[in-house]
Amino acid sequence: MTQTFEYSRPTPEDLDDPIHGELMQLNMGPQHPATHGVLRLAIDLDGERMQRIEPDVGYLHRGKEKTCESLGWAKFLPHTDRLDYVQPLMNNTGYLMALEQLAGIEIPQRAQDIRVLLMEVSRIAAHLIYLGTTSIDLGAVSMFFNTFKAREEIYTILDAYTGHRMNNSYIRLGGVYADVDSEVEEQLHSFLTGFPQEIDGYEAMLTGNRIWYDRNRDVGKITAEEALAWSLTGPNLRGAGVEHDLRKAEPYCGYETYEFDVPVGTVGDCYDRYLVRVEEMRQSVRIALQALERLRDTRGAEFLAEDRRYILPPKGKVHTSMEELIFQFKVVTDLRLPKGEAYRGIESSKGELGFFVVSDGTSLPVRCHIRAPGLVNVQAIPVLAEGRLFSDMVAIIGSLDFVMGEVDR
Amino acid sequence: MSAPAAAEATWTRIGEALEGIEHRTSTSSDGMACIHIGRDVVHDALGRLKTDAHFASVTLVTAVDLHPVEPRFEVQFQLWSLKSGDRVRVKVRVPGDDPTCPSCVDLWPGASFFERECFDMFGVVFEGHPDLKRLLMPEGYGHHPLRKEFPHQGIEPDRLYRKWDEERRSQWKDGQ
Numbered sequence: 009m010t011q012t013f014e015y016s017r018p019t020p021e022d023l024d025d026p027i028h029g030e031l032m033q034l035n036m037g038p039q040h041p042a043t044h045g046v047l048r049l050a051i052d053l054d055g056e057r058m059q060r061i062e063p064d065v066g067y068l069h070r071g072k073e074k075t076c077e078s079l080g081w082a083k084f085l086p087h088t089d090r091l092d093y094v095q096p097l098m099n100n101t102g103y104l105m106a107l108e109q110l111a112g113i114e115i116p117q118r119a120q121d122i123r124v125l126l127m128e129v130s131r132i133a134a135h136l137i138y139l140g141t142t143s144i145d146l147g148a149v150s151m152f153f154n155t156f157k158a159r160e161e162i163y164t165i166l167d168a169y170t171g172h173r174m175n176n177s178y179i180r181l182g183g184v185y186a187d188v189d190s191e192v193e194e195q196l197h198s199f200l201t202g203f204p205q206e207i208d209g210y211e212a213m214l215t216g217n218r219i220w221y222d223r224n225r226d227v228g229k230i231t232a233e234e235a236l237a238w239s240l241t242g243p244n245l246r247g248a249g250v251e252h253d254l255r256k257a258e259p260y261c262g263y264e265t266y267e268f269d270v271p272v273g274t275v276g277d278c279y280d281r282y283l284v285r286v287e288e289m290r291q292s293v294r295i296a297l298q299a300l301e302r303l304r305d306t307r308g309a310e311f312l313a314e315d316r317r318y319i320l321p322p323k324g325k326v327h328t329s330m331e332e333l334i335f336q337f338k339v340v341t342d343l344r345l346p347k348g349e350a351y352r353g354i355e356s357s358k359g360e361l362g363f364f365v366v367s368d369g370t371s372l373p374v375r376c377h378i379r380a381p382g383l384v385n386v387q388a389i390p391v392l393a394e395g396r397l398f399s400d401m402v403a404i405i406g407s408l409d410f411v412m413g414e415v416d417r
Numbered sequence: 418m419s420a421p422a423a424a425e426a427t428w429t430r431i432g433e434a435l436e437g438i439e440h441r442t443s444t445s446s447d448g449m450a451c452i453h454i455g456r457d458v459v460h461d462a463l464g465r466l467k468t469d470a471h472f473a474s475v476t477l478v479t480a481v482d483l484h485p486v487e488p489r490f491e492v493q494f495q496l497w498s499l500k501s502g503d504r505v506r507v508k509v510r511v512p513g514d515d516p517t518c519p520s521c522v523d524l525w526p527g528a529s530f531f532e533r534e535c536f537d538m539f540g541v542v543f544e545g546h547p548d549l550k551r552l553l554m555p556e557g558y559g560h561h562p563l564r565k566e567f568p569h570q571g572i573e574p575d576r577l578y579r580k581w582d583e584e585r586r587s588q589w590k591d592g593q
Binding site for chain 2: 065066069071073074075077078109110233236237238239240250252257258346347348349350351352353360362364366374375377379383384386387388391416417
């Protein structure tokens, strides 16, 4: 038996507008490479124009805050590496600074300088990720390899400095884990002195580039008032023209003694945010070189505070002294912080990274809230992108700069 | 590393803004100015802090579960002023049997995700939030993980999702 099929020709109206004027819902992510991780965006499209955008997060939720409540203060430290995994040293510092504020620990000068140095190097590495991934999204594929080459140099040095390429966990309560030798500092010095020329190379490829300019200028604009109301911080707020930097406004780790400038944008679009971040890399180089200078002067000084209630005694003493062995045991098994609550925000590469910790005096936290700048940046996507063409979406996502490990926690 | 206590000028600005609203003040152990305020007047107070004391931005909204103390939740709004650099923490106690709190999304749209996360994790319902739904946990999840009674090892997904899954499947059959 032969089977016949009846085909009806589409009507002229259908050919012209197959969805009859309805909005088309487009699902971007969670596996889309341009969403920088596992972000899902439900976008209502009117033709090419985005009418309504709804970010959907949580695909990478690992319950870090609950984990902190069950693990205790000390053992949570390696978990902070996994928040914003492109800048683990910054997360370590932010978390420990909140704890140090709670415990009232004074940090030795050398440890502060090492922290500043490592935070600024991490900032460069994080901004390089931003630059590489954003430019590959917009079609500049060779930029990705250039930035990752420089980033790999940083990671090689960090490997020698802290013992790990990523997930360093090198910062400790009251200081840093170990002192560093001069050879590594020489390597870092030669990298940092050569790096501004690398940035010149990136800028030569992008800043004056017609395609880069057209795809970023006047795209994803936000005013200063809007940016404040939407809780944006960091480069996104500075791109909108607000001169605010926690390193200047609420200095920590001795940032007030370093010389550096805070770049701000004028228009508040993707291009301004790009310029701000590129200039921030140059300023980070400046700060890091100053920190290296200071480290050269204070070689051999203390790098860990002496407070046996919170800080591990030196290993050599643990093997010979009963007292120190007891302290070691107490700190490892039952690190108690005083009762109280503390919030400390630091200027991470994405914005204000804050840790809000509440302690009841026992070794388990009552609450450890992570104020993730990435979550705020994701929240701002609809404000920046609604009403614009869909092709602007990748530029906007890239320019807001977030890492899903931090957004979802 | 002890932080300096909130400056006198900060307290003056806050005091002027909150004149006539019943509240209690304290200084937190990290030196931040804290305002303890009732649930019924907190929205009014937040509005005045925004307009009169120029707190243009909300840094975080979260809750602390003080179980078994009642009222068990302490909802915290942490505000920040660009103009003066002040920070203030507004605390509202919310009972466990009626976990509702006024939303501040109409004042600061950026608080939306913070409040959704707080609802997701603690079950605190922010009244007036335009789109209060779970943020991090999946839709249909039956628990609030950061409550103290939620076990640290979690709850088996099988038990959790069966009911929700059955409901959805029945809806598909009917709603074709």
